[in-house]
Each structure stands twice: as C-alpha cells, then as structure tokens.
Amino acid sequence: xxxxxxxxxxxxxxxxxxxxxxxxxxxxxGLTPSAACGVLPIHGLRHLPRGDASGWxxxxxxxxxxxxxxxxxxxxxxxxxxxxxxxxxALPPGWRFLIGADGYEDVWYDASLLATE
Numbered sequence: 026x027x028x029x030x031x032x033x034x035x036x037x038x039x040x041x042x043x044x045x046x047x048x049x050x051x052x053x054x055g056l057t058p059s060a061a062c063g064v065l066p067i068h069g070l071r072h073l074p075r076g077d078a079s080g081w082x083x084x085x086x087x088x089x090x091x092x093x094x095x096x097x098x099x100x101x102x103x104x105x106x107x108x109x110x111x112x113x114x115a116l117p118p119g120w121r122f123l124i125g126a127d128g129y130e131d132v133w134y135d136a137s138l139l140a141t142e
Contacts, residue, residue, distance in 0.1 A: 033112040034047065034111075034112055034113075034114060034115035035115065036112075037112050037113055037115065037116065037132065038115050038116060040132075041116075041120075041132045041133075043116050043117060043120055043132075043134070044117055045115045045117075046115060046116070046117035046118070047114065047115045048074065048079035048080070048081065048100045048114060049079065049100065050099070050100055050101035050104075051077070051099055051100070051101065052074065052077055052078060052079040052099070052100050053077055053078050053079060053097040053098060053099055053100070054078075054079050054080075054081035054082065054083060054097070054098055054099075054100055054103065054114075055078075055081065055082040055083070055095030055096070055097065055098075056082075056083050056084070056095060056096055056097075056098045056103070057083070057084040057085055057094060057095060057096070058096065059084070059085035059086060060083045060084050060085040060108075060110065061098070061108060063108070063109045064085040064086070065085065065124060065125055065126050066085065066086070066123055066124060066125045066126075066129075067083060067084070067085050067109060067110050067122075067123070067124040068083070068084055068085070068088070068121070068122070068123055069081060069082065069083040069084075069110055069113055069121065069122045069123075070082055070120070070121040070122075070135070070138055071116060071117070071118045071119065071120055071121075071138065072118060072138050072139070073118045073139060073141070074118065079100055079114075080118050081100075081114060082095060083110050100114060109124060110122070110124060113132070116132070118138065118139060119134055119135060119136055119138045119139045120132065120133070120134055120135070120138075121133055121134075121135050121138070
C-alpha cells in the first residue's frame, strides 16, 4: 500500500506538469509560526537547495525581510505533522504555491527563484 502523503504529493506534481523532487527528509525549510498553524493564505516557494536547506520557504500573510521571519523546520516534521502545505513539498526548485480559503489553490513555475547571485 502506498503512503497517502506520497500519493498526494505526486498528484500535485502531475496536475501542474512538474517533476517530482522530494527534498531530503532531514533537510530544513523556513517556516513562519502562523503558516505552521495553518493560517491562510499560505505562500510557499522553493529556491535551489543549499547545504541542509531544502530551498522551501513557507509563510502566512504578508512577507517580511526580517531575518527572524522564518524559523527552521525539518521536512520530515512538516510531513509527519500533516501540515496543510505538506502536499506541495515534492515540487522542484523554481515552483511556488498559494493556498487560500474555500479550497483556493494556485501553483506556478517562477524561473527567477533559480537565479543565483
């Protein structure tokens, strides 16, 4: 029997024509406490992975440049806690998502996320 989380992540990738690129379970993502609690809207974007970072940044509400805006969380914790955004984590670098009220979902590719300085 397949893991329902894996099936859900695969379905998201197939629906948007993206290859499946699941981050390492022990890698970290940047997460705001409000997004962890499921406060909508939830935004997510994935840069290229670096070191032990998956490249994922997930937040609720307005974005902030404050260096303390994101807190680190291991990918496996986000998956095991069934956080509302977990189904998008298999999207590869360069992808974004927006989850809103009443089942609203938008997922798109943004090549600017792959730019390196």
